Amino acid sequence: MKEIDPARIPRHIAIIMDGNGRWAQKHSLGRVLGHRKGAESVRATVKTCRRLGVPYLTLYAFSMENWLRPKEEVRALIQLLREYLDGEIQEMMDRDIRLAAIGDLDSLGDPVRTKLQEAIDKTARNQGMVLNLALSYGGRDEIVRAARNLVSDALAGIIKPEEVTKELYRRYLYTTGLPDPDLLIRTGGECRVSNFLLWQMAYTEFYFTDVLWPDFREQHLLEAIADYQQRERRFGMTSDQLCRT
Secondary structure (H helix, E strand, O other), X not given: OOOXXXXXXXXXXXXEXXXXXXXXXXXXXXXXXXHHHHHHHHHHHHHHHHHHOOOEEEEEEEEHHHHHOOHHHHHHHHHHHHHHHHHHXXXXXXXXXXXXXXXXXXXXXXXXXXXXXXXXXXXXXXOOEEEEEEEEEOHHHXXXXXXXXXXXXXXXXXXXXXXXXXXXHHOXXXXXXXXOOOEEEEOOOXXXXXXXXXXXXXXXXXXXXXXXXXXXXXHHHHHHHHHHHOOOOOOOOOHHHHHXX
16 A cells, blocks of 8 residues: 555545445344444544544434434434444544534434534533534435525525635535545445535545445555545546646
8 A cells, every 4th residue: 555645635425334234244243233343443433533533424323315304213323323423532532633523413303413413512612623523414414404495594685696606615515614524535345425525525536445334444544545645636627737837
């Protein structure tokens, strides 16, 4: 593996944590145990990103589509989130990590939503890194929600149609205040974005790995970052234009 250039660490890494169920099946375990094992990868990834100086990390923890899974599995995922918040809050404080969350958080239910908000409030002044959890999140839902709120403001006379720009629209997204992801990592061998950050990933670099999420550790993250650092990010320009900027 090539050396990591500390000066070219991605500002924002987003991860689709895929493969918990297949890992459990591979080890003749229930799916819930696969999710629990995956929580260990979350801890390792957060720790490594903080050490490397990654400013923003977004984890696709629970999608809108995940609500369609068996009720037992959904309950286990929600319980696992509660346990993570209880168990990791002090670690976030010790490592100067601020917790954030995006998605339809009201659908999570009062107990977990309250616990989530308490963790967000407690870590609000931390400045070392932002850990952003996508919970009950869907990219198309986010875009529709933003459009609905923008139209509402237009009808109320708060904004005029001619004032609508890409920059203005961004302020209506869940991710307002966050930079777009530089690097998307998806584990588990699938090569799709699964309704994740559809607006935000217009110029994101994609990295797909066959490693199942519960097996994903520091070396795998470093391999993804090393691969990212070999790419030329042109944003629609030519290489010659980049050299002149």
